[in-house]
Amino acid sequence: MKNALGAVDTVLLLGGRSEIGLAIVERLVRDGARRVVLAARDATAGPPPVIGAAEVHLLDFDASRPETHGEVIEAAAKLVGDLDVVIPAFGVLGSQRTYDADPVAAAEAVAVNYGGHVSAGLFAARRLREQGHGTLVVLSSVAGVRVRRANFVYGSAKAGLDGFAQGLGDALHGSGARVMVVRPGFVIGRMTEGMSPAPMSSTPGQVADAVIVGLRVDAEVVWVPGRLRVFFAVMRMLPRAVWRRMPR
Amino acid sequence: MTFLTGWGRTAPTPARLARPRSAEEVAELVRRAPGRGVAVRGLGRSYGDAAQNSGGLVLDCTALTSWSLDETTGLVTAAGGLSLHDLMGALVPLGWFVPVTPGTRYVTVGGAVAADVHGKNHHADSSFGAHLRSLTLVTADGVGRTLTPGDELFWATVGGMGLTGVITEAVFQCLPIETSRVRVDVTRTRDLDHTLETMEATDHRYRYTVAWIDLLATGARMGRSVLTRGEHATRDELPRGADPLAFAPGSLLKAPAWAPNGLLNQVTVRAFNEAWYRRSRPGTGLIQKLAPFFHPLDSVDGWNRVYGSHGFVQYQFLVPFGEEATLRRIVSRLSALGVVSFLTVLKRFGPGTPGMLSFPAPGWTLALDIPAGRRGLAGLLREFDGWVAGAGGRIYLAKDSRMSAETMAAMYPRLAEWRKVRDEVDPAGVFRSDLARRLSL
Structure with a gap:
């Protein structure tokens, strides 16, 4: 439960190896969180990582199997009690060229990037509503704010996810539970290795810092960096003929 | 659902609020406690999350206000929801004063016991609990028990932040005064x-x-x-x-x-x-x-x-x-x-x-x-x-x-002893509050 000064006690990270996810968890632990659950594929095969002084639990979690998501969330609550922050941080980027060549791979990526978040998000929301408190942090992307031809498979999944998260946040209004939508630009990290960074890019640490501030003030939407909010207000207005010529 | 906070107005959480009108109603509500448990609330003067219970039931006890005074001894028998404000308003004109008052009159008798409140006379008269003769506590089984200072549960309840049960009545010694x-x-x-x-x-x-x-x-x-x-x-x-x-x-x-x-x-x-x-x-x-x-x-x-x-x-x-x-x-x-x-x-x-x-x-x-x-x-x-x-x-x-469970455990050396008594009287953890969750009580 969030205390008077905004520190939380427990965190569940779905996609427990995510760079951004772990960066958020580390900061929450630094600010006082004491119990962490990392859920990832074959997570229990290895030893738990050391995250500050927190007690770290591991759970096996497969984002592509929505029928198992509910059990994972209940198992996490059994381990650490009320879930104060739930972060589904799983996802794949993939290149548009690969998806063009392999439509089945594209559908599978979308199933994880969108469908997986829908089931995980709804199961998490059920638990948070029961508790009467807690925040679901949804990692959206500016790629979904206006989908670009350069990565429209990934972008369309993020667009769906962004809309889902806003709707879920509205559905939870008044229950004490919340949804925070995070919209980073290009994030320089393992997921984007080998790609040249776009303008207004950020690091996983910077995304995590923005999430921490957002959690403290109960923000509904967080842009990283913040000036992307203004930038995209303009980009959304661009005529289609111009937008389609965006180099990336 | 009603969103509740403490006096500091931080960290609101929703709960179902019930306002029992008698000790019997309290017992009935406790017997039908929901899965997220029951917290007890008086006038909400605890600064933090002691009288909140996110997603659960909160008993607003301020309708339990009966009381009586034995004018020869100065012993007062008061229901748990009676405010010290109302009690003083009646007692002072009769020449009696409460044994201990915190910095506000707007606390209930039950709250004064549960927090074992102190006042400006602590160096001379100790805290509220020192003046108690007996308590009636509705425990997790929905039974009202009378406790005296010889009972372990009595001293787990004094200062126990409402986590051992609902204090429906307290008997305490008042102080004679000549003037107001x-x-x-x-x-x-x-x-x-x-x-x-x-x-x-x-x-x-x-x-x-x-x-x-x-x-x-x-x-x-x-x-x-x-x-x-x-x-x-x-x-x-x-x-x-x-x-x-x-x-x-x-x-x-x-x-x-x-x-x-x-x-x-x-x-x-x-x-x-x-x-x-x-x-x-x-x-x-x-x-x-x-x-x-x-x-x-x-x-x-x-x-x-x-x-x-x-x-x-x-x-x-x-x-x-x-x-x-x-x-x-x-x-x-x-x-x-x-x-x-x-x-x-x-x-x-x-x-x-x-x-x-x-x-x-x-x-x-x-x-x-x-x-x-x-x-x-x-x-x-x-x-x-x-x-x-x-x-x-x-x-x-x-x-x-805002403190952490570890900090609290380090500061309260008798916590284990308290837990043992609480676990005996409330093994299923019916009485719960946001404070109890935060401090892993």
């Missing part, structure tokens, strides 16, 4: 050491003493205070013709419904502190009414709103005698940082009660209010937690809204 006035001596001290020395040297001469510290004073004046000490006035000390037992306290002012965050800042609080320090002219034998002496803030209805929407935290800690260095260290850190605290209060405690989670013990206690929006506050208070725990001190649960 207090004879007050006011002194100003130069600095912190002077404050401590004066209190140590003169506390025994007064039933009631307290020091207000100007935390924004720095350098040689760090810890300068206004020391207020009093005694119930006798009839012959009153001006002729005065009604000796007249008592009609009320709210004179109402705080505005909304205040901007940051209204209480270094400039406004410094100006207030300066004015307060200068206004408090030294004097002896001043005759004051009970309400302005004991409950000055009660004259402003809803004063907690002045802190704005971010709310505020109260940090009240105790350090045992001999650990004055820790107190000095915290005060100097606060004044060096210019931490804005309105009405910082210092009190010298006498012996505590056997309450397993009771706060008071021989030593010094300092209470400060800080706007919750202040940057870096969490880290600063965590640092203080470490110093206080290291000195063998503790933080008052009724004020706390």
Whole structure:
């Protein structure tokens, strides 16, 4: 439960190896969180990582199997009690060229990037509503704010996810539970290795810092960096003929 | 669902609120407790999350208000939801006063027991629990039990923050008074050491003493205070013709419904502190009414709103005698940082009660209010937690809204003993609050 000064006690990270996810968890632990659950594929095969002084639990979690998501969330609550922050941080980027060549791979990526978040998000929301408190942090992307031809498979999944998260946040209004939508630009990290960074890019640490501030003030939407909010207000207005010529 | 907070107006959570009208209704509600458990609430004067239960049931006990007085012995039998305000309004004209009153009259009898509240007379009379003869507690099985100071459960309940059951009735000894006035001596001290020395040297001469510290004073004046000490006035000390037992306290002012965050800042609080320090002219034998002496803030209805929407935290800690260095260290850190605290209060405690989670013990206690929006506050208070725990001190649960379970366990050495008693009487954990979850009680 969030205390008077905004520190939380427990965190569940779905996609427990995510760079951004772990960066958020580390900061929450630094600010006082004491119990962490990392859920990832074959997570229990290895030893738990050391995250500050927190007690770290591991759970096996497969984002592509929505029928198992509910059990994972209940198992996490059994381990650490009320879930104060739930972060589904799983996802794949993939290149548009690969998806063009392999439509089945594209559908599978979308199933994880969108469908997986829908089931995980709804199961998490059920638990948070029961508790009467807690925040679901949804990692959206500016790629979904206006989908670009350069990565429209990934972008369309993020667009769906962004809309889902806003709707879920509205559905939870008044229950004490919340949804925070995070919209980073290009994030320089393992997921984007080998790609040249776009303008207004950020690091996983910077995304995590923005999430921490957002959690403290109960923000509904967080842009990283913040000036992307203004930038995209303009980009959304661009005529289609111009937008389609965006180099990336 | 209703969103509830404590007096500090931080961290609201939703709960179903029920307002039982009798002890039987309390028992019935407890027997039908939902999965998220039951928390007990009185007038909501705990600063933090003691009377909240996110997603569960909260019993608002303020409809349980019956009481009676044995005029020969001064024993009062009062229902758990009766406010000290209402009780005093009836008792004072009869020549009796409550044995202990905290800084506000707007607490219930049940809350006074559950927090084992203290007042300006702690050095002389200890805390509320010391004056109790018996309690009636509705436990997790929905049964009302009468407890006396010989019972372990009695001392797990005194100071137990409502986690052993619902206190539906308490019997306690009141104090005979001749008048509804207090004879007050006011002194100003130069600095912190002077404050401590004066209190140590003169506390025994007064039933009631307290020091207000100007935390924004720095350098040689760090810890300068206004020391207020009093005694119930006798009839012959009153001006002729005065009604000796007249008592009609009320709210004179109402705080505005909304205040901007940051209204209480270094400039406004410094100006207030300066004015307060200068206004408090030294004097002896001043005759004051009970309400302005004991409950000055009660004259402003809803004063907690002045802190704005971010709310505020109260940090009240105790350090045992001999650990004055820790107190000095915290005060100097606060004044060096210019931490804005309105009405910082210092009190010298006498012996505590056997309450397993009771706060008071021989030593010094300092209470400060800080706007919750202040940057870096969490880290600063965590640092203080470490110093206080290291000195063998503790933080008052009724004020706390942010410490960690580990910190609490380090500060309350009898926690394991309390848990054992609680687990016996409530094995399924029916009684739960946000505070209990936060502190893993």
